[in-house]
Amino acid sequence: MTLATSLCVVGAGSVGCYIGGRLAAHGNSVGFIGRQSMADALAQHGLHLSDLHGQHWRVAASAIRFSTDLSAAADADLILVTTKSAATADIARGLAAIARPGAVLISLQNGLRNAQTLAAALPQHIVLSGMVPYNIAHAGNGRFHQGSSGELAVSAHAALAPWRALFADAGMPLRPRRDMLAVLWAKLLMNLNNPINALSGLPLKAELQQRNYRRCLAMAQREALALLALDGIQPAKLTPLPATWLPGALSTPDWLFRALGNRMLAIDPLARSSMWDDLERGRPTEVDWINGEVTTLAERHHRPAPVNAKLIDLIRAAESGGKRNWSGAELLTALSTASAATPATSNP
Ligand SMILES: NC(=O)c1ccc[n+]([C@@H]2O[C@H](COP(=O)([O-])OP(=O)(O)OC[C@H]3O[C@@H](n4cnc5c(N)ncnc54)[C@H](OP(=O)(O)O)[C@@H]3O)[C@@H](O)[C@H]2O)c1
Structure with missing residues (x-):
């Protein structure tokens, strides 16, 4: 299943390129927002994704929508925030100025309070905590490898329904949790x-x-x-x-x-x-x-x-x-x- 609505990853590094890349490899239109060095690498090599079970996925350079400008997230219905925690406050301020009211944001970052930081700046949006249980390594030249296993978790919310199907179809089910702090x-x-x-x-x-x-x-x-x-x-x-x-x-x-x-x-x-x-x-x-x-x-x-x-x-x-x-x-x-x-x- 793919959706006509728009999905983007803010912070195209290990987590953003792997998870966004897996969704893109399944035919979804994914916008990547990150640094120029990553834009150059993906323009040259595309994305090569792999996991510890020996599976491989490929996204051709021509199919990758990449921007170094946060305003590329303006039309997104789902925004995955995948920067390191130190960047969250800046990202929150930037998204507050441009993100579509009602858009769903999921923080896929470690730590406890990234979603809170985003929510404080984005009161008209649905901001959820997520959790990536596995390790993802960046080997350079657009190569990202999932080195351990586990299931993505996210705060339970009705607005997740269409996105859950999309993640599940791409082989990365989102497990809704009511006990996200735990x-x-x-x-x-x-x-x-x-x-x-x-x-x-x-x-x-x-x-x-x-x-x-x-x-x-x-x-x-x-x-x-x-x-x-x-x-x-x-x-x-x-x-x-x-x-x-x-x-x-x-x-x-x-x-x-x-x-x-x-x-x-x-x-x-x-x-x-x-x-x-x-x-x-x-x-x-x-x-x-x-x-x-x-x-x-x-x-x-x-x-x-x-x-x-x-x-x-x-x-x-x-x-x-x-x-x-x-x-x-x-x-x-x-x-x-x-x-x-x-x-x-x-x-x-
Ligand atoms: N990697 C893992 O195995 C793993 C697993 C589970 C959870 N996590 C968590 O997931 C989060 C992301 O980790 P990661 O390893 O994916 O980090 P990462 O590889 O450093 O990726 C984040 C990317 O976002 C970029 N960025 C930061 N601010 C930006 C901005 N304003 N505009 C555009 N791009 C920006 C960073 O560039 P600069 O470096 O130039 O700032 C970097 O390329 C962290 O909270 C981490 O703890 C990581």
């Missing part, structure tokens, strides 16, 4: 691995195969889970194990984790976190929208969050030129030291 928190708990992966310098699979890195992630998750419990938030179950069991599973010895965590390790061997990618390219990361949510929650409850605060510090140092690769043992020591040096409560 879904976003569950994704955020997994994203707490992003700074660890970026600091490791390793592909995700190689990093998660090492217990010391997994113990770092378990520490960051335990800290977040304790705060979520104080807030009465139960993260959604996105993995075979409930979120509250993950730190225990992550901490098991490598031989046991290989058996327990086979779904978690079902990742393309070359896939890396987008935070690693940002550091490599010298761009600001999303650490404030990921670990920063944990430290903000901690402040609200007058509790410390030393593990996540330390990860933020280390990523900030890497962002400002101090990037180096941390071994699992080094990182675990740094996080354990920060944790041991912090009292269990802070003064209100």
Whole structure:
């Protein structure tokens, strides 16, 4: 099924080109809004999309509508926002000036509050939170690869009905959720691995195969889970194990984790976190929208969050030129030291 109405992706990078590209490969008319360098690459090579199951999709350069100007979203009935979180406020201001009232916007970004930022600027529009559970890597020359699996989730809303059919037909069903905050928190708990992966310098699979890195992630998750419990938030179950069991599973010895965590390790061997990618390219990361949510929650409850605060510090140092690769043992020591040096409560 394809619709006569118009659909566009704002932020044509890994997520935007892959998801927009899959929809375009199925015959839908998709507008891509992004940078000139991406426009040039797609004009030369078109889109080559693949996934970990060995499937391939191709969109010819001649079939790609690309603009570097946000005003190309003016007629869109559905706008997928796929920039990094730091760009959302600017995008929201820009779209507020041009987007068609009544248009549906879905934030497919990580973090908790991108949809809120968009909604605050776009009161006459339907703004929904979405969640992309899998990893997408950009290999250059219009090539994007989905390196892990899962189902797209989006806040349940009647306005989604026509778009759900379109996504389903393209092989990417949108799962409507009424508990989107719980879904976003569950994704955020997994994203707490992003700074660890970026600091490791390793592909995700190689990093998660090492217990010391997994113990770092378990520490960051335990800290977040304790705060979520104080807030009465139960993260959604996105993995075979409930979120509250993950730190225990992550901490098991490598031989046991290989058996327990086979779904978690079902990742393309070359896939890396987008935070690693940002550091490599010298761009600001999303650490404030990921670990920063944990430290903000901690402040609200007058509790410390030393593990996540330390990860933020280390990523900030890497962002400002101090990037180096941390071994699992080094990182675990740094996080354990920060944790041991912090009292269990802070003064209100
Ligand atoms: N990649 C993944 O595996 C993955 C998976 C799940 C969720 N996510 C989340 O999805 C979001 C997008 O991630 P991503 O990896 O797709 O990011 P990305 O590859 O950096 O793509 C975003 C693109 O948007 C462009 N952009 C930013 N502001 C723009 C503007 N005003 N006009 C036009 N283009 C603009 C960026 O250009 P500049 O770089 O020049 O700013 C970049 O090319 C993030 O929140 C991420 O955490 C990513």
